Amino acid sequence: MKYLYYPGCSLEGTAVEYNISTRALFDALGIELVEIKDWTCCGASAAEAQSELLSIALPARNLAIAESMEESIEDILVPCSACYLNLRRAAEETRKDPELLAKVNKVLEPEGLELKGLKRVRHLLDVLSSDIGAIGLAEHINKTMDRYSVAPYYGCQCLRPYVVFDDPEAPTSMEPLILATGARIQDWHMATKCCGASLMNIKPEIAQEMVASILSGASGADAIVTVCPMCQMNLEGYQNQISRSAHKDLHCAILYLPQFLGLAMGIESRDLSLEMNLSNPSAFL
Amino acid sequence: MPSAEISLTINTQETEEDILGPLQEELSACIQCGTCTASCRNAQLMDFTPRRLWRLVLMGQTEEVFHSKTFALCSACYYCTLRCPRGLPLTDAMNTLKQLGAKKNVAEYRPNARFYGSFLESVRRHGRINEMEFMRRYFILMKNPAIPIKFTPLGIRLLRKGKISIFPDKSKTERPLDQFFQRVEELERQQ
Known part of the structure; x- marks a missing residue:
């Protein structure tokens, strides 16, 4: 099995461990990831706040490059939820609106690129839960995680607005994967509540309140597991400040889903870059 | 209020109603049920x-709309879009207001516009985001030393882990998009 792979900017910088652990996980599963060559930024949450055409054209550029690559691979795997939404929106909107497609192709043309709409954009969690699944994963599990209780955190943009692989309000796609490792699912109510996203940079007090409510909701869990670099950064990057303002200890290990599953598959923690996490993962070392 | 000023207000009001025109059309099926508000994580703020x-927006109250804090507080969680019983693209509508707020240089929205603008400037120059450069650009635009100070503890931890660097190796990531951005701007002007 092969997927085209769009890591996105965060996975080369602040979320480098998400890239390393995703690659390690798929390597162990015997699945090849073919990186889209010379990919560029998807626009994140910035382009949509500045220019509508730019917010479609930036991700479309990457889709067009993907189309010029291996014909036999239809799916583009995207680990970042914001990149996923942007690429997916570009694919869906240009499919619905030929005028927009023509305009986007005008932007792409001088680079020798053309978007035709040949590829499918898939979130990492979609691929893990739909294509591999708990059964596919189970044969690779060789270390029980039964002493851990894990809170699956889905965030927003892998679930909404495009309803593709899970219930957008009460998602469960992570549960069979986590249960396959022997771990317990923490019963909680914050799995789909926004972490504040880029508000953390513009209005930190407000976003930190949002994160505080998520961390409080996970109390008792050994880890919160995420599938998005923005969620991960917001949940783990400010735990000292948030604990201080909340007058209680809200520290919690935050792991990327591939890091957690990788541990259960017996992949060495350094090969999952656990030492790069900003929260304390020592309970898992 | 002197009469000259009144006529000026009316004039802006008229031209600015046009700004909201496409949005009014898009939202015309709104039944004011409040599901969006009930679904919004930040509504109370x-x-x-x-x-x-x-x-x-539907009433064309441009001043109130653009001087409100509402769209600057939207974190794009898409709950309102998901739940709207009329199927209206409400998060996209918030984005439209963000775009217009940036174009109009509305004071209330300026920090957001500067943040996103700094981000895109880094993307235009390098193709991929250079986090250190873009935050530096944002801090300079904001001219408020309290802002970078707030980010210092996190910045130091990220530097220590090697997740960001003060002098990134540009040869590895350089894919400038100047012409790409120019073409987008030209096509947008033609509209």
């Missing part, structure tokens, strides 16, 4: 709730 903001 907004001066106008999302439902009220959409009503103001």
Whole structure:
């Protein structure tokens, strides 16, 4: 099995461990990831706040490059939820609106690129839960995680607005994967509540309140597991400040889903870059 | 208020109604049920709730709309879009207001616009985001030393882990998009 792979900017910088652990996980599963060559930024949450055409054209550029690559691979795997939404929106909107497609192709043309709409954009969690699944994963599990209780955190943009692989309000796609490792699912109510996203940079007090409510909701869990670099950064990057303002200890290990599953598959923690996490993962070392 | 000023206000009001025109059309099926407000994680922090903001948009109350804190507080969680019983693209509508707020250089929205603008400037120059450069650009635009100070503890931890660097190796990531951005701007001007 092969997927085209769009890591996105965060996975080369602040979320480098998400890239390393995703690659390690798929390597162990015997699945090849073919990186889209010379990919560029998807626009994140910035382009949509500045220019509508730019917010479609930036991700479309990457889709067009993907189309010029291996014909036999239809799916583009995207680990970042914001990149996923942007690429997916570009694919869906240009499919619905030929005028927009023509305009986007005008932007792409001088680079020798053309978007035709040949590829499918898939979130990492979609691929893990739909294509591999708990059964596919189970044969690779060789270390029980039964002493851990894990809170699956889905965030927003892998679930909404495009309803593709899970219930957008009460998602469960992570549960069979986590249960396959022997771990317990923490019963909680914050799995789909926004972490504040880029508000953390513009209005930190407000976003930190949002994160505080998520961390409080996970109390008792050994880890919160995420599938998005923005969620991960917001949940783990400010735990000292948030604990201080909340007058209680809200520290919690935050792991990327591939890091957690990788541990259960017996992949060495350094090969999952656990030492790069900003929260304390020592309970898992 | 002197009469000259009144006529000026009326004039701006008229031209600015046009600004909201496409949005009014898009939202015309709104039944003011308030599901958007009830679904919004930040509604309690907004001066106008999302439902009220959409009503103001439909009524052409441009001043109130653009000077409200509402769209600057939207974190794009898409709950309102998901739940709207009329199927209206409400998060996209918030984005439209963000775009217009940036173009109009509205004071209330300036920090957001500067943040996103700094981000895109880094993307234009390098193709991929250079986090250190873009945050530096944002801090300079904001001219408020308290802002970078807030980010210092996190910045130091990221530097220590090697997740960001003060002098990134540009040869590895350089894919400038100047011409790409120019073409987008030209096509947008033609509209």
